Amino acid sequence: FEPLLEAHHRDRVQVYGYGHFLNVDEVTTRLRGKFDYYCDIAALEDQAVAQQIRQDGIDILVDLAGHTAGNRLGVMALKPAPIQVTYLGHPDTTGMPQIDYRITDAHAESEQSRQCSTESLVDLPQGFLWYRPPENAPEVTDAPIVKNGYATFGSFNHQARINKNMIALWSKILQNMPDARFLLELCVGDDEAVKAAYLECFEFYGIPAERIDIHTLSTHEDHLACLGSVDVALDSYPYNSTTSTCEALWMGVPVVTLKGDLHCSRVGYSLLSQLSMEFLAVDTTDEYVTMATALACKPEAISQMRDSMRLRMSASVLCQGDVLARHMENAFEHMWSEWCHKASSPVG
Template sequence: MTRPDRTDRQADCSVPADCEGAPIGVPEPASAQSTVAFFHEHVQAALGHHQAGRLAEAQALYREILKAEPEHADALHFLGLLLCDTGERDIGLAMMARSIRLQPNAIYFNNHGNVLGRQGDRASAIECYRQAILLRPDYAEAHNNLGHALCEDGDWTAAMQSCAQALALKPDYPEAWNNLGNALKGSGNWDAAIKSYAKALALNPWYAQAHNNLGNVFEKLNRLEHAIACYRQAIVLEPGVATIRSNLGNVLRDAVLLDEAVECLHKAVECDPAWPEVHSNLLVTLNFLPQCTPQELLDESRRLGARLSAAVTPYRHEPDASARDPNRRLRVGLVSGDFASHPVGYFLEDVLAHLDAARIELIAYPTRTHEDTVTSRLKPYFAAWSGLSTLNDEQAARKIHNDNIDVLVDLSGHTSHNRLALFARKPSPIQVSWLGYFATTGLSAMDYILGDRHVLPDDEREHFIEEPWCLPDSYLCFTPPTQDIPVGPMPVTATGTFTFGCFNHLAKLNESVISLWSRVLHAVPDSRLFLKTKQLGDPDVQRRMLERFVAHGIDAARLALEGASPRAELLASYNRVDIALDPFPYPGGTTTIEALWMGVPVLTRRGDRFLSHVGESILHTAGLEDWIAADSHAYVAKAAAFASVHDRLARLRSQLRPQILASPLCDAPRFANHLEHAFRGMWERYARRAGETTK
């Protein structure tokens, strides 16, 4: 079974067909012509045991056959397949390859492709499927499996062609309809994908993976209630599949059903404790809960870190004589799936432009193939652009190690498209967590977490496995938007109604936030609240949000709810907000700075961990310390006080953009210099320690 890509949680769980439609690991004879020669009593008995799942008995008989006839191709092939299924993959693959050399045939190549695909070697799997099709052009299962592999590789057009060929040969093939749906979904053809999954389910209503993948599309379309229903149905059919429970947990989180989401993700971890992506999903979700303590997050992170580290052997690093050269050019690798129109991309762009290329050589390791206009602007700042999406963790770590990277920077943490498992292998002597996450990774192989004095206060150092390293100002440097959007006047002057607003992800609006914001609305009579975010494009989610405020005595007419917009339109929408309200314990980052850039001050609440200090860090760096509330009581009092002084707010609104642009938040040359000194300091400390250990 394939694993979903954790960053967008939409990856597919379809199972490639094996052995002419049989489940993975169940053998069938190599060819009709060889039946008489191969299917003597022992071969038939071995295959019978294998198909029935009696693997010990099957293995014993395969070995008995091979003892008598070492070059028996079927026995070699199916014993190899069995060993791959039971954990002896290297031996099994060698046996399968040997069987192909002895007797090349389509089924052998198809099975070999399935095993290679399951271990992440998609390129080799694709070649095997193509060899199978060359030998047998009417092999529908091989066409389908090729489509599945091409889909995983992101080649949507070729994947659609392969699945279509499978369906031309076998129209009543639900797996091929499902994989065609995956390819259509990947290409963004949502309506056609829905129809393809519906066709798969019409052929097989008990097809859990098609229900799951249909849920993926509904989630992409922000039809959260439909997605939840699909995932629940898939779980009824296959309750032990971690991928489906993980997808349900993530959409429950997006629908702000946080307690249910955490319960679902805990069950997903129980279903597959060895799968790190679902554990990462759990960790991200726990950060939305105000009742989850820093210690609980640390403990959960340690558990995942221990699992990632237990099965790998870290690389050893010994600096050569050049390491002690203070002017040595450092090779710095950045690992991320977000070199694009994403907060990570927005915070990187200007910084990379001002790093001294004579002292820092940058190498990009994107973990996915998605690119856009931000990607095209980022690429020139890198000496090399080396994608990892087609490499498994071992291969990726080996590549980075062979690239002689001095400092390897993780820009994802436990968020989407992360590759923390490769960091567990320690391919670089110095490894740093920065920018994309807001808590410990839990990895002992991660040396540092990069922040500032606001998010990494001395009395919270025990929250991290990593050693905190503080930059002098902020740990963030924002690249101003390219869109020229003027700051408008305060909307209250035109409408007569004071408007609070928040454009953060809806999952941040937990019950404690709703309660506090309701108190703010009560404290400022006739004010309104404007919420704008992706999830509010779903009418069912809108209804539930209104009900949550009504339960606190807030008339639904005082709320304006809108779904997502393109970035320019989103930024312009701040001209309809007088004061932005920051949620907790998960405050805004990009949204906070965007609000300030649009002249809208943001009220935040002091926190007790890296994540909940982010708003404090931004406001301190922007010179807006007065907008940090010590607690909930102060939050309400400050909101009411600020809302009563329209003239003061109007002056601040007109000054905020130039104030932000002049602050360290947007001073890219200053930040780049600090970042370079941080990497240099880490390297010098490493070289010094390494030198001491060799004395």
């Protein structure tokens, strides 16, 4: 989101920010400075926030949280702006008639999700997401398969997105490749019981514990280095990863993802489409297993993708915030034009 703020042309849009942050850190402080005007609303009731927005004369109000924790949908329900939009934070419809539009793209929505959306969907032409690579990312190293002689798969998704069905799929891949290993990154600290539960689940599907490496997430630098220690990353389903997928790709690691009907199960497809790597986004669980297995059997292809991935990403719209900003501004201007046309049309 930060690069989008920076890239907006101020002769086209003026950006006001209303922040609900209970814990202020250096990122929060930095973001505040990117807005033309900023108001901290954490201590304000919904009515007071809505009144402030009306006083500020906001034309288009964009919600960035949806139904996630700490949201302020109560403000949106009061309709303080003539046009209200939801974007980025929540991977689905809000179900609120007070929100007019949801910003997305053609790859991120199925016919089913389009029919279920209460908002009008605005498809940005080259993807709805933008990624800024971390400055602390280590250099891309050689694919582990070259040194080890066997493939290493990995999952870097939040554990809330990992269910038994996912572990069953990953186990099928490992059964296809008896020498392969699996790295599972978890944010569980020193909770050995949780780690043991995951290992037991793999063992239930026929994969012994010695083939599974559980890595406990510590620092971001450690996480990025860990990404570089796998050959192929496997996305979660039905809730795809966003940031972890981008980070894996930046570390040169191809990501295999499974598409579904929900927006949250098509984000991987959306990201890969921006890199012209849609072939890694498959439609069925059988194709997921086949793609991961086939990819891991091609060390040269893995190495070629690894060596070229950062250049591919840097040259793509995924890493060009100014392109996304122009598309977003065009969308906002179209929304405003539509509203003005309706407002000026005679009633009846």
